Amino acid sequence: MTAAAEPAAPSVPLAEEARRTHRSARWRRTAVPYLLLAPALITFGVFKAYPILDSLLLSFTTGSGAATRDAGLANYRRLLDDPLFWTALRNTAEILVVQVPLMLGLALLMAAGINSVLVRWRAVWRLGVFMPAVTGLVATGVMFAFLLNTEHGAVNWLLDAVGLPAVDWLGRPFWARMSVVLVLTWHYTGYNAVIYLAGLQGIPKELYEAAMVDGAGPVRRFTAITVPALRPVLLFTVVLSTIGTLQLFDEPYVLTGGGPDNATLTVSMYLYQNGFRYFDFGYASAVAYALTLLVSVLGAVQMRLMGERGT
Known part of the structure; x- marks a missing residue:
């Protein structure tokens, strides 16, 4: 065993x-x-x-370096009573309300034109409209500063050539904001047009052919087929453009420096000034988180509204 x-x-x-x-x-x-x-x-x-x-x-501190001390919610309460912050927020909102619809509308029309069966050399057109998007923001600002110069700028020279009065583009508050809108529209319209063009090329041609058989004209086909089919792409570009405009910094900083009379001061520029000019990092951080909250709320609202319409 x-x-x-x-x-x-x-x-x-x-x-x-x-x-x-x-x-x-x-x-x-x-x-x-x-x-x-x-x-x-x-x-x-x-x-x-x-x-x-x-x-x-x-953002809950004040001072800098070894002198930093707790401040609680003081920086956030300071935001509510800071007229410069509200000026910067109003400037940013005004630029946003004008620039985003103008840019996306032009981008959609540009994409529809390039997608037309009558257009030849589409690849060349795509490259041409996309080129401004790859131009450096600082270089863009410097270039437009020369173009919009009141005395020697090419834009005022063209206005004078057709008999129109010169415009003080960078010296008056309204026109300074419009100059920023112009720069943003030039820089980003082609980028969004290429995105829209990709969406347009994904729409079945049979839908347009069926609509034409039913007697739908170009406007009816655009509103009944193109826009609903592009709704996810429209949502993407609207949210992305809104976020980008709320964070606007480079163009007004190079073009106008926030002037004249703070007419082009944006929230991001105000944040930069407090952090790196006055070294008030606690308050600059509070401004940054206020901007983050604003971006999050607007993005959520846009996605909610456009998402519901798309269902």
């Missing part, structure tokens, strides 16, 4: 070894994805999550 039982003794270490191998393989299957994600997670934590949390804590 003893001799018959002896061959079964090695099975204990073999079973233990099998269990260890199984645990090791299971650990590798669990750990390897996290190890592969670790560089991206570490980068996100160091360069994204930490600055976001640190700036949030900074």
Whole structure:
């Protein structure tokens, strides 16, 4: 009996070894994805999550360096009574209300024109309308500063050539804001037109053919087929353009420096001034989080309204 039982003794270490191998393989299957994600997670934590949390804590402080001290909600209460903040917010809103509909309307018309069967050399047209989007923002601002110069600018020279009076583009509040609108429209219209063009090319031609058989004209086909089919693309461009305009900084900073008389001062420029000109980092952080809240609310409202219409 003893001799018959002896061959079964090695099975204990073999079973233990099998269990260890199984645990090791299971650990590798669990750990390897996290190890592969670790560089991206570490980068996100160091360069994204930490600055976001640190700036949030900074918004509840005042002073700078070793003199930093807790301020509670004082910076946020200060926002409510700060006339310059409300001026910057009003300027940003006025530019947004004019520029975004104008730019997206022109982009949609441009895309529809390029998508027309009568247009040849579509690739060349796409490249041409997209070129302004790859131009540096600082270079764009400098270029338009020369073009819109009151004394020697090309725009006023053209106005004079057709018998119209010169315009003080950068010296009067209204025209300074319109100059910013002009620069933004020139820079981003082609970018949105290419997005719309991709959406238009995804609409089945059979829908247009059926509408033509039913007697629908161009306007009816555009409102009944094109616009509903482009609703997701329209939502994307409206939200993206709204967020970009609310964060407007480069163009007015280079073109007008926020003037004249703070007429083109935007929220992002006001944030920059408080942080890097006056070194009031706590208040600048509060301005940043107020802007973040505004962007989030407007984006959510736009997605809610346009999403409901699309269902």
